[in-house]
Amino acid sequence: MKISKKEVERVAQLARLDMSTDEVEKVTRQLDSILQYVAKLDELDTTGVAVTTHTQEVVNAFRDDEVRDSLPREKALAAGPRHNDATFIVPKVIG
């Protein structure tokens, strides 16, 4: 096994996902078969090979630092599930 149920539970916790025991069982099997498959990459010696994070030769994209209009507050808040016209409202963070 490449991944255990315990590891799946830990990763789910990191990703802020709740899963039932049945789901953990099923997902562990599926993730294991995917990880078995991707282990194929170990066939290749990549010592000294650079990573590709961007496929084009690009440098930093700078722009002039000019004051511009931004999204008006009421528009930014409009899609929020709870707000008080000034900020988003969330459940209490510190008890």
Added chain:
Amino acid sequence: MHSLTIGGARKQLANGEITSTALVESALARIDAVDGRIKAYLSLDRDGALAAAEQADKKKGSGVLHGIPVAVKDVLCTQNMPTTCGSKILEGFIPPYDATVIEKLHDAGAIILGKLAMDEFAMGSTNENCAFQVPENPWKAGYVTGGSSGGSAAAVAADLCFASLGSDTGGSIRQPASLCGVVGLKPTYGRVSRYGLVAFASSLDQVGPLTKDVSDCALIMNVIAGHDGRDSTSIRREVPDFAGALTDGLQGVRIGVPREYFGEGMDPEVEKAVRGGIEMLREAGAQIIDVSLPHTEYCVAVYYLIAPAEASSNLARFDGVRFGYRDMESDSLIDMYRQTRSQGFGDEVKRRILIGTYALSAGYYDAYYKKASQVRTLIKDDFSAAFTECDLVVSPVTPTPAWKIGENADDPLALYLSDILTISANLAGIPGLSVPCGFSSDGLPIGMQMQAAHFNEEILLKAAWNLEQRAGVVDKKPVGLD
């Protein structure tokens, strides 16, 4: 009227034979008659489209899409229209701004009819992962459209709009285009702005057109391509007139056939149709040569680490705070996050978030994400080497034609493997196009994929146009829809 190409509609609009209002009405009537069977649209803006058509008829504009009704994948932000990404977590979300490509469509005079079905967050190869409805292939009821831009491909194939936009992270424009018998182009990474495209895997995502023919594809590219200051990965580079690339004859063009793309699992009818298409390209004057892309067999493994890793990071923003669904029962913040995400995301999205989180987590980063990013370099180098010998490479888009809805639904890995021929273009950042080249014995479309070096969309369009002129399939339409 609904079966016109954009090219045809523009001519008839210009000489006054038709009006934009008539075009919109014909598309809406077609949707009413046929979309119950196809299920391509997640939302429609009837009143907005009719009002825009009335305006377009009153005021003649110079935009190349003036008065033409199109539709877009529901992954692109549209001001005042719902944008769900095919997910419950964004049900009812109305973005406060338009994606750059939507602005560009409007600036060119296009009318947006509505938003098209997709796999949730563009994760899928069949559209079965859409939280709201599963669109069906216009050529055969009960068959998949492909994905993730399945609604975009089906809507064009069934004449429910005159063209559409999709997005392509591992084949999501080209594969459904192939399975539904339309033209689809994934441009070079950075050619088209991603601003307002809901992000899946930011180093791979690209927006592109799905159209009824190659000439329409070039027209839409002329509208949407170009640098955008709001997308720092878009490239400052002059945009050519793509429509000018469509000239007859392929003399002097070298076309590579990668031997690794005709491997095990290839449906013989697909291979036959594509080999037939290659002969037509030869007859058009192209020189056909064998090439090798030796790391092809590693593409799926690289993709299914990099794409989920980027997705797990991108999808962290769906936390119930600023937009979309929130679980209102939870009384602590962490519980609210967990409940919102667990109820809002579907199985495939959760699976990919978990793979990605795992691949990026402490202790596994080097073994998975870094390793995959190194092999990505080898895959990119394969293409650079091949493009010293040829101007484009051609292959099938998918190993098989469309399959029945429900097949493979429980085996994610089997479905991932069907993406083998399209993933490499995203990993290498190069442009890829799908153009119809034939049909299977039971009447399902088969497409040919063409890939070229960065920013060489013109050679793809030219080769595809030459194939289209000779293949004799562009005018074929699915029958029995209404």
